[in-house]
Amino acid sequence: MASHKESIIREPLVTGKDITYAKVTNDVLAPVENAPNKAWWIGFIVSVIGAGLWVVSVSWTFWFGIGSWGLNKTVGWAWDITGFVWWVGIGHAGTLISAILLLFRQNWRNSINRSAEAMTIFAVICAATYVVSHMGRPWLAYWPLPLPNQFVLGVNFNSPLVWDVFAISTYFSVSLVFWYIGLLPDIATIRDRASGLRRRIYSIASFGWTGSVKTWQRFETVSLILAGISTPLVLSVHTIVSMDFATSLEPGWHTTIFPPYFVAGAIFSGFAMVQTLLLVTRKVLGLENYITMFHIESMNKIILVTGSIVGVAYLTEFFIAYYSGGEYEQYTFLNRFTGPFWWAGCMMYGCNILMTQVMWFKKIRTNIAMAWVLSIIVNIGMWFERFVIIVTSLHRDFLPSSWSMFTPTWVDVSIFVGSIGLFFTLFLLFLRVLPSIAMAEVKLLLKSSSEQAKKKQIEEGHLDPEQVQYYKDSLIAYDTVDLKEYENA
Amino acid sequence: MSSTKYILGLFDDPDVMMHGIDKLQKNSISIYDVYTPMPIHGIDAKLGVRESRLGYAAFMFGCLGGTVIFSIIYYFLVHDWPMNIGGKPYFAIPDFVPATFEWTVLFTAFGMSFTFFYATHLFPGRAPRVMDLRATDDRFVIAIDAKTNVPHEDITNILKEAGAVEVKHNTRKYVSYE
Numbered sequence: 001m002a003s004h005k006e007s008i009i010r011e012p013l014v015t016g017k018d019i020t021y022a023k024v025t026n027d028v029l030a031p032v033e034n035a036p037n038k039a040w041w042i043g044f045i046v047s048v049i050g051a052g053l054w055v056v057s058v059s060w061t062f063w064f065g066i067g068s069w070g071l072n073k074t075v076g077w078a079w080d081i082t083g084f085v086w087w088v089g090i091g092h093a094g095t096l097i098s099a100i101l102l103l104f105r106q107n108w109r110n111s112i113n114r115s116a117e118a119m120t121i122f123a124v125i126c127a128a129t130y131v132v133s134h135m136g137r138p139w140l141a142y143w144p145l146p147l148p149n150q151f152v153l154g155v156n157f158n159s160p161l162v163w164d165v166f167a168i169s170t171y172f173s174v175s176l177v178f179w180y181i182g183l184l185p186d187i188a189t190i191r192d193r194a195s196g197l198r199r200r201i202y203s204i205a206s207f208g209w210t211g212s213v214k215t216w217q218r219f220e221t222v223s224l225i226l227a228g229i230s231t232p233l234v235l236s237v238h239t240i241v242s243m244d245f246a247t248s249l250e251p252g253w254h255t256t257i258f259p260p261y262f263v264a265g266a267i268f269s270g271f272a273m274v275q276t277l278l279l280v281t282r283k284v285l286g287l288e289n290y291i292t293m294f295h296i297e298s299m300n301k302i303i304l305v306t307g308s309i310v311g312v313a314y315l316t317e318f319f320i321a322y323y324s325g326g327e328y329e330q331y332t333f334l335n336r337f338t339g340p341f342w343w344a345g346c347m348m349y350g351c352n353i354l355m356t357q358v359m360w361f362k363k364i365r366t367n368i369a370m371a372w373v374l375s376i377i378v379n380i381g382m383w384f385e386r387f388v389i390i391v392t393s394l395h396r397d398f399l400p401s402s403w404s405m406f407t408p409t410w411v412d413v414s415i416f417v418g419s420i421g422l423f424f425t426l427f428l429l430f431l432r433v434l435p436s437i438a439m440a441e442v443k444l445l446l447k448s449s450s451e452q453a454k455k456k457q458i459e460e461g462h463l464d465p466e467q468v469q470y471y472k473d474s475l476i477a478y479d480t481v482d483l484k485e486y487e488n489a
Numbered sequence: 490m491s492s493t494k495y496i497l498g499l500f501d502d503p504d505v506m507m508h509g510i511d512k513l514q515k516n517s518i519s520i521y522d523v524y525t526p527m528p529i530h531g532i533d534a535k536l537g538v539r540e541s542r543l544g545y546a547a548f549m550f551g552c553l554g555g556t557v558i559f560s561i562i563y564y565f566l567v568h569d570w571p572m573n574i575g576g577k578p579y580f581a582i583p584d585f586v587p588a589t590f591e592w593t594v595l596f597t598a599f600g601m602s603f604t605f606f607y608a609t610h611l612f613p614g615r616a617p618r619v620m621d622l623r624a625t626d627d628r629f630v631i632a633i634d635a636k637t638n639v640p641h642e643d644i645t646n647i648l649k650e651a652g653a654v655e656v657k658h659n660t661r662k663y664v665s666y667e
Contacts, residue, residue: 021501021526021627146561154565158574163587170591174598181602184611185625189526192622207606208615211625214538215609216528221541222605226598229547233594240587443527447503 005448008463008471012451013108014442015480016289019452021443024290025189028437031285032190036432039284044428050421057414058133066136068411074404075394079412080134081244082386083419086269087127088168088241089262089382092234093270094120095175098182099230102223107449108298110441111290114186115281116274117179118434122426123273124172126419131168133415160243167240174233178226181219184209185440238266245389252332252393255320261313265382268306268352271299272378277427279372281436288480290437293366297477300365303378307356310385314349332393340405341392348388351381366477451481458486492660493635495521497621498648499628499655503529506629509651510535513631516647521634524624543608547601554596559589618663628654 031040061068071078094116101109132138144165146155155162188209191202209215242262245253275296282291321333336345355377364370391406430436447453458468475481500506503525510532513520520536523529533540562585566572571579606612624630633644635658645656 025526025626146558146565154561154570156572157562157566157588158572158581158584160587163591166588166591170595174594177598177602181605185526188617188619189625191617192619192625203617204614206617207611207613208617209611209625210617210619211524211526212522213525213529213532213536214522215611216525217533217538218541218543218605218609220528221543222601225544225547225601229551229594229597232590236587236590243587440527 005457006454008454008457008467009474010449011292011294011471011474011478012449012454013111013292013294013445014290014450015292015478017452017455017485019289019446019450021446024439024443024446025193027287027289028435028439028442029190029193031431032433032435033193037284040428040431043284043424047421047424047428050418051425052418052421053414054129054418054422057411057418058129060411061133061415062138066134068409070406070408070412072404072406074397074402075391075406077134077394078391078406079387079408079416080130081390082383083416084127084130084134085241085262085386085390086383087123087130087419087423089238089266089269089386090273090379091120091123091127091171091175091270092238092263092266093274094118094123095171095178095230095234096267096270097274098178099227099234102227103231107445108295110445111292111437112274112278112295112299113441114179114182114434114438115278115430115436117175117182118427118430118436119274119277120175120270121172121179122423122430123270124168124175125426126423128168128172129419129422130415131164160240160247163240164244167237171233171237174226174230178223178230181222181226182438183434185211185219186435186438189439190435235263238262250393250397251326251328252336252389254329255317257313257316257320261310261317264306264309264313265385268303268310269379269382271303271306272375272382275299275303275371275375276379279368279375281431285431285436287437290442292480293478296368296371297362297365300359300371300374303375304356304359304365307352307359307378311353314353328398332396335396336388336392339392339396341388341395344384344388344392347384348381351377352385355381362477368479451475455485491635491641491658493641493658494662495620495659496633496635496638496641496644496648497657497659498631498633498651498653499621499623499657500631500652501628501654502652503527503629505652506631507532507535509631509648509653512647512651513633513644516643518633518638518644518647521632524620524630524632526625526627526629529629543601543605546604547597550600550604551593551597553600555589555593557596558592559585562588616663620659620662620664621657622664 036044066080069078069080094113097109097116098113101113132141135141144155144162184207187202187206188211191199191206194202239259239262242258246255246258248254278291279296282288318333321329336342355374358364359374395406396403454471457463458471472483472486475483475486498509500509506523506525507529510520510523523532523536525532563580566581567579619625620632621628621630631648635641638644641658645658648656
């Protein structure tokens with residue numbers, strides 16, 4: 001801790017003056033220790049209604065079978081796999097923030113990793129429910145697991161669907177472990193401030209954390225190794241999900257670009273969902289000093305980069321379809337623009353490529369309202385991407401005699417809308433019982449990357465004036481910085 | 490005889506606490522442990538805490554996971570129920586890769602995490618052995634075993650001189666369930 005001065009030209013990660021270690025705890029734990037406000041209740045009631053819809057529609061599916069969905073002989077996968085891939089993709093940003101950005105020592109992850117990891121867990125739960133419900137006979141969901149069974153049969157490890165089972169279950173459990181170990185110090189903080197029953201509950205959940213030197217040292221080792229193994233894991237999961245399609249012979253699916261393209265798309269949609277959630281959370285919970293413009297802009301930059309990678313993947317797909325000379329492949333891609341689902345194709349390309357390119361402009365990247373709207377546009381676009389890949393490829397197959405259309409039923413729509421309700425219900429409950437910001441990690445930033453630490457450096461007066469001016473200019477976009485305080489500095 | 494079990498120096502700044510550790514060590518006062526609300530880098534070297542060997546545990550668990558699942562797949566697909574799929578070989582290693590990779594990661598993560606819990610004595614429901622409740626909030630606490638370090642007044646003075654905002658003489662080791 002002896003030297004923790006950071007270059008003045010770097011923008012602050014924690015804004016506001018007089019931020020102390022105690023204030024960080026008080027600010028972050030305010031929603032956990034106090035009664036929820038009106039905004040939380042409104043959000044929670046709406047989400048619970050959504051989750052109720054999910055319960056009804058999934059129960060309906062289990063009772064009547066997947067015949068209640070709009071699937072037919074030709075389009076055997078539609079909204080279910082679209083929803084599954086969409087949710088798994090959303091989950092990826094959490095692991096990316098907690099693992100890859102940790103490995104790259106990106107300190108700005110400290111304020112957003114907790115919520116993003118929680119989002120991962122809830123998104124993968126939503127994805128898993130799709131997998132189980134689309135099996136048709138969910139009580140046999142244990143069949144793809146390598147368990148001894150009465151048929152004396154093992155699972156077929158040549159099948160990408162079995163790889164999927166391994167990938168998703170590993171991803172979920174490793175993410176959960178990573179998230180929970182990271183939570184231990186913060187749960188201990190809540191425990192030591194609580195009393196009565198709450199103290200007992202948080203005491204059990206804190207595993208007896210004390211914050212001794214040895215524990216912290218090992219904690220950091222575990223975090224780093226978990227980050228190291230989660231990094232290839234997060235890339236492998238969506239690669240394997242893409243292999244569900246890529247290893248088939250279906251035109252539109254059978255392409256080698258799928259693994260990197262799916263991974264980029266997953267990070268793209270995941271960051272968009274983190275943005276959607278955190279822009280609201282920071283406002284409603286008053287966490288603007290911790291989730292700052294720098295965080296918002298950084299996430300927008302990642303959305304721009306991954307969105308552009310996705311754009312390149314789209315172009316590559318078209319080029320390869322043309323260059324391969326395969327007429328079925330060429331027809332599939334033409335059909336995406338000229339066939340009956342042309343509107344879905346337009347939504348996909350419009351939302352994901354055209355709309356996100358506006359983020360090249362700093363003014364748009366640092367505009368909160370625009371960032372929020374664009375994040376929702378990306379989420380919509382990415383849902384359509386999966387819909388287009390799945391449904392438009394299937395509905396026009398090799399045999400024109402088997403061509404057919406897909407129309408969702410109310411059950412399809414309700415499961416999807418309901419899963420969003422379930423996701424938000426879980427996320428809002430998380431905000432009430434656990435700290436949404438990793439307090440211990442944010443406290444690490446106070447002496448190096450906070451606005452007050454940088455202001456102190458300026459006041460000490462031995463910095464290059466040009467760099468100080470550069471720093472002040474960078475603060476203009478911040479909605480939480482009072483620039484008047486810098487007039488005489 | 491004094492009933493003090495531990496002398497605690499409470500600091501509100503990690504840098505000041507680090508200087509406090511230096512000062513105590515210069516005066517040959519042994520430090521029992523230090524409790525902080527966040528990881529303090531460099532403190533383990535100062536206190537002579539050995540580097541963690543969890544990385545080795547992680548590697549071993551990873552090898553175990555990879556071997557287990559590779560053996561299972563081999564048994565299923567090559568030995569027990571070989572399937573002729575288009576005349577392709579039964580021992581098709583590329584197909585083994587995804588599941589092998591996933592279980593390598595799974596065993597590493599769980600094995601290392603459980604080793605971490607075991608080594609640091611953390612488990613669900615364990616009574617928190619906290620010496621001061623603010624050590625998880627905003628206080629950086631140096632704990633000194635009072636029995637082996639005397640005289641207590643000198644320790645108190647050194648801690649105060651080093652910038653401790655508070656010095657406590659605890660008669661109980663743990664305070665969390667007082």
